[in-house]
Amino acid sequence: MPYITVLRRYLHPCISHGYSNNDYRNNFDEERYVMALRKPFVAGNWKMNNLVGESLALVEALKPLVAGVAAVDMAVCPAYTSLHAVGKALAGTNIQLGAQNAYVKESGAYTGEISPKMLLDVGCAWTIIGHSERRHILGEADAFLNEKLRFSLACGLKVMFCIGELLEERKDGKMESVLERQVVKGLEGMTAADLDNVVIAYEPVWAIGTGETATPDQAEEVHVFVRNLIDKSFGADAASKMRIQYGGSVKPENASDLISRENVDGFLVGGAALKADSFAAIINACA
Numbered sequence: 001m002p003y004i005t006v007l008r009r010y011l012h013p014c015i016s017h018g019y020s021n022n023d024y025r026n027n028f029d030e031e032r033y034v035m036a037l038r039k040p041f042v043a044g045n046w047k048m049n050n051l052v053g054e055s056l057a058l059v060e061a062l063k064p065l066v067a068g069v070a071a072v073d074m075a076v077c078p079a080y081t082s083l084h085a086v087g088k089a090l091a092g093t094n095i096q097l098g099a100q101n102a103y104v105k106e107s108g109a110y111t112g113e114i115s116p117k118m119l120l121d122v123g124c125a126w127t128i129i130g131h132s133e134r135r136h137i138l139g140e141a142d143a144f145l146n147e148k149l150r151f152s153l154a155c156g157l158k159v160m161f162c163i164g165e166l167l168e169e170r171k172d173g174k175m176e177s178v179l180e181r182q183v184v185k186g187l188e189g190m191t192a193a194d195l196d197n198v199v200i201a202y203e204p205v206w207a208i209g210t211g212e213t214a215t216p217d218q219a220e221e222v223h224v225f226v227r228n229l230i231d232k233s234f235g236a237d238a239a240s241k242m243r244i245q246y247g248g249s250v251k252p253e254n255a256s257d258l259i260s261r262e263n264v265d266g267f268l269v270g271g272a273a274l275k276a277d278s279f280a281a282i283i284n285a286c287a
């Protein structure tokens, strides 16, 4: 990652928020001095792919390729059926385990659902909530996603919370209002402290699995917009600490340009996470 990006990413919130020197001096308060350490976070969303044997082969191939990487947090999110085996294979490594979804109850008569407690039991640290495929194919709405997010956090999971606009929404000039609705309603009722365990994944729906990627400028523009939304609702410290991943056809070829932008803090990767060498190359681009 270029040195200047590293400097900006780790600067004090007053500086990274673009306040003037005088504002910075006037606002300086040693008690509130927090280093906005946003370590890049790259996660692979395997979706409904890979039998258990294939999942194990993939993580075994990945482990040596990223074993030396300490500067990037990383996770893989296999299908439910592979979680237990992959969790065991990842024990003691620098790769964390995530699920792709979680339900809003601890246990009981909820046929087909999986609880956060069950995910923790097989070694998950993370779950994805609000992926566009769940919003648009499975019809999960903002209020339900907010419930899922809050319940997962309450149970001890960390959450990658996905947001993103459809192509028609972007073309119709509705992108900002859609993203604002998803962020405000998704994070409703939460505190700044809750956000310590949340990462936002900006995934424009038109870029997911299409081969079409947002340009670094498009991603940066949206990430700044989202960070400002967090600032408005939760304050400057929470905003400066919030990691915002980009997702949508990330590949080894575009990862370096995207991660070089100040507000792009990592990636949620679909297709390219299904091959150990391409996923490792994306992780290494962030190191």
Ligand code: PEP
Residues within 6 Å of the ligand: 045, 203, 207, 208, 209, 210, 211, 247, 248, 249, 250, 268, 269, 270, 271, 272
């Ligand atoms: C995703 O589904 O989260 C995703 C970003 O997919 P892809 O990288 O394949 O576009």
